[in-house]
Amino acid sequence: MTAQSPLGPDTAPARLFDLAQQLRVDAVRASTSAGSGHPTSSLSAADLMAVLMTRHLRYDWQAPDNPEADHLVFSKGHASPLLYAMFKAAGAVTDEELMTTYRRFGHRLQGHPTPELPWVDLATGSLGQGVACAVGIALAGRDLERRDFRVWVLCGDSETTEGSVWEALDKAGRHRLANFTVIIDVNRLGQSGPTELQWDTDAYARRVEAFGCRALVVDGHDLEAVDRALTTAADGSAPTVVIARTVKGQGVAEVADQEGWHGKSLPPDLARQAVAELGGERELRVRGPQPPHAGPTLKVDAPEVELPRFELGEQVATRVAFGRTLAALGARPEVVALDAEVGNSTHAEDFAKAHPSRYFQSYIAEQQMVATAVGMAVRGFRPYATTFAAFLTRAHDFIRMAAVSQITMALCGTHTGVEIGADGPSQMGLEDLAMMRAVRGSTVLYPADATSAAALTAAMADLPGISYLRATRGAYPVLYGPEERFPIGGSKTLRHGPDDRVTLIGAGVTLHECLAAADRLAEDGIPARVLDLYCVKPVDTETLVRAARETGALVVVEDHHPEGGLGEAVLSALAAADAHPAVTHLAATGLPGSGTTEELLHAAGLSRGRIADAARALAARRH
């Protein structure tokens, strides 16, 4: 075997021992060179990955964008030394890159894999997520694209204690995703000690089967057994979980099955000894099975999308406008919708009726809903995932990681704030603006009427990154005619005059309260400007600065906790622009209960009366 004759699908499994050892050697070398990393977690899975990459993974490392190619997701992202050693064996990175850049600043071989690497679809490293997102990739491939690629996931045993793994396997089972294989590296040791189930592979198998997937238990260091299991997994009959019993640190006696070695690179002396024990450095190359050549993608003209139109003054909930617009956007074949069993409340069900084949019911599993969206986005779809804003918090870590993965997707949270009324605080999204603003690169939208909700919902289909639309439960008057435009980063000035003494700033339900408050103030001879800050991020600094300069006093009103929402977005913009108006910030404090919208808005200090009071006090203080 030389570097000139690569290992390939015809290489007998038993002959892959050298490759597995090479992967181990390079994982040890890379992490020792970096001075940190997870070699022992890599050593346990090296045999599994040697067999996979040589005989099963249909992948051309020179053409990672081939849409027919299999996907490989390292859900145990900390095993990056192994993944990068595979890249080297595939000829995708050089030994020099591996040895001199791993975990170093400004380089792509990061501590945990991210899509800065062309062979990586998803950032992993928050455990229990790779498995979940892979379900979305598999679902998209089979049901939306009708392609034959498979999705392979390397999963740690520790991460199976995350509920998200079971949400994922439940969906893999329900959808009978026969193109989906998870390989659990059951190496018995977690970060700080033995895992919960240790080597009880039967317990793993029972759980896997109970959740509707096929379980194959295998010795993860028996190359022929691994090969048989992967062959079975790929037989197209069932979603499969290969439960591979392995030894953490396999191949290096000093660390094998020993506690205290998680996440530690071997000291140079020990690394040299380990490399020798593993048979020294090798330069084996792998050329595994190749995916079919992808035919040219048919260029489809973007279809006309006819947005719903609303009459001025008509009472329409923004969630209704969202649902109708989403259904209309379905004319674009890349748009898919995901629901968490509340589609009749969020109105995402409008899409289900119009485009049932691109509507995915996650049931009450918000983590999996977002994970499926992420997986579908990996395949180039435009997902809209929707639930109550309060319950999107359940998927916070998935949203965070999607931003690291530089995923483009749209989220919509309905039933926001105390406005929802009688259902009470468990159902009130009062933290969602803070959560979504803090997502890197996000766009945060909060329309007050149906026209703007429709326009912004449509705009999300062309926004890069993660965009979020905050919708309201109740119906309020349509404020804008159908020709009105709502640029991202813009705002609308609904009332203004040369003598404005205060500016009232609202979004969503509070805009309507601001308008009513302006009427009251007008009666008192206090002219008030009113801004609709429908775009919370990026915020319209220019208009805010002008309002600050011209009126000197702002009242910002939001149906959200005081922290991290509309008010602080305004303050940040003003500070960055060195503008210094007086600002009163009204937000939902106190613990709300049940009641009518009016009662709850008033109790939270967000009613028209409270806004007018605040404006009067501010205007008095300024004059």
Next chain:
Amino acid sequence: MTAQSPLGPDTAPARLFDLAQQLRVDAVRASTSAGSGHPTSSLSAADLMAVLMTRHLRYDWQAPDNPEADHLVFSKGHASPLLYAMFKAAGAVTDEELMTTYRRFGHRLQGHPTPELPWVDLATGSLGQGVACAVGIALAGRDLERRDFRVWVLCGDSETTEGSVWEALDKAGRHRLANFTVIIDVNRLGQSGPTELQWDTDAYARRVEAFGCRALVVDGHDLEAVDRALTTAADGSAPTVVIARTVKGQGVAEVADQEGWHGKSLPPDLARQAVAELGGERELRVRGPQPPHAGPTLKVDAPEVELPRFELGEQVATRVAFGRTLAALGARPEVVALDAEVGNSTHAEDFAKAHPSRYFQSYIAEQQMVATAVGMAVRGFRPYATTFAAFLTRAHDFIRMAAVSQITMALCGTHTGVEIGADGPSQMGLEDLAMMRAVRGSTVLYPADATSAAALTAAMADLPGISYLRATRGAYPVLYGPEERFPIGGSKTLRHGPDDRVTLIGAGVTLHECLAAADRLAEDGIPARVLDLYCVKPVDTETLVRAARETGALVVVEDHHPEGGLGEAVLSALAAADAHPAVTHLAATGLPGSGTTEELLHAAGLSRGRIADAARALAARRH
């Protein structure tokens, strides 16, 4: 049977039909009177609850604080009409309260139950959480208090798709919580259509058993069968899940097993007809099994806690100080620690070594870690739950609901910001301040040195509500002597002089950068004040206002995304105080990768050099 002779443990199960019908009638009446609510979800579970409350739940409704009493958690919180009908049957609330206050403003019978009611331990309504928190109650009862009470949970079938339910059952199974019973109301219909598993009770049973609990499948409308199942569940041998096949809307032909009735009160006509069909109004009373009389609680003197002491200038990570302090706090018997399998990184393991019986390993299951903390807090313990800050986002919805429940608990997130270095962005907590500030009533702490970390960790043991400590990975010099005090809402002024031209504000790692920047500025003849804003919420407005007045210019520096963190906390405080200094806000923008702390801080614009540059620009602009 009259109101004078209550039903009780000796009432034969078959004779409880009338009680079940009464619960149905009252659930229908209450929700129709309110004009909203979930009657059909209540009807399905009425037989289950009639048997439970009469023959199994050891509870004195007049003495809900009896520590020997069983707990009943309605994980399906939307079935509040049923719960409140039970309260009426128990004589705890009147028919008038039920009929005139349910879901009304200012009253305690809210749309979803909250602990404003003395018989409710936990706010529910975010599905999949009640089951999880109940595990914490059961664990506390058995292992910490050595009491014999049982925990009963009514769980919806829809909510079993939440991964958190399986995290919970896994822990119930692992700990062999024989005092823990979940009753799943398998009524086949979710909010918008059939559930994923519909009436496949065998599938439920397989999952339950695979996760280590005993499964009992039963006809949920067969009173004798339900009684037998609950008797078995209470036999003390195993954590048990009663899988009760039921009919949504049972007893009312018009709605029974019909789609489209979730979350809808019956219109008055239909309600009248339903009440008649159910046999009309009744006034049955229940006095179920009584818990043992609790002996007097022994008053234990608060033990002395000897906090660790650190030498000025010594290099110590705040996570290390946290761990050592937590171990010291263990002298207080109410303090418990929860880990998500990263205790050797967070240093929570120090507690494990000192107090193993009060240390609970959640493995990698952050939702269940927080849920266990919540359950233990219900029992009066002081939980400290710790993981990487990035992974606390996984538990966001649990934290949000804990605030609605008015729970007191301490959370600690370590490995925050780009400071962590080579592991890369998946491990960097860059959103945690926004998340934790937006939690109602929270306290948010961010110490820069070991002395303050120890003091603040200790202070958390006496803070009401949810408190959060943000810890840093790396070691930095101790800044404060052991006698220094760190009041909540305070700050420290580390550098100041009469001619300060700018104030540098940091916390955690950025404080050290601010100190170094101040040195550089001093060399340039720009005297700079330096504030340690160790308390992010509530923030020290007075000191900020003084700095604004005296220096006119602030540079706020945080190793966190720009939204919702330290910078916006400062801006909010200044705005509320009508103070208007020039403010430059430095925060982590861009997508970080791997690297050293220094490289990453610099790239994120947070290094001493960048801070000094910003301060120079600001000082120049102001003079």
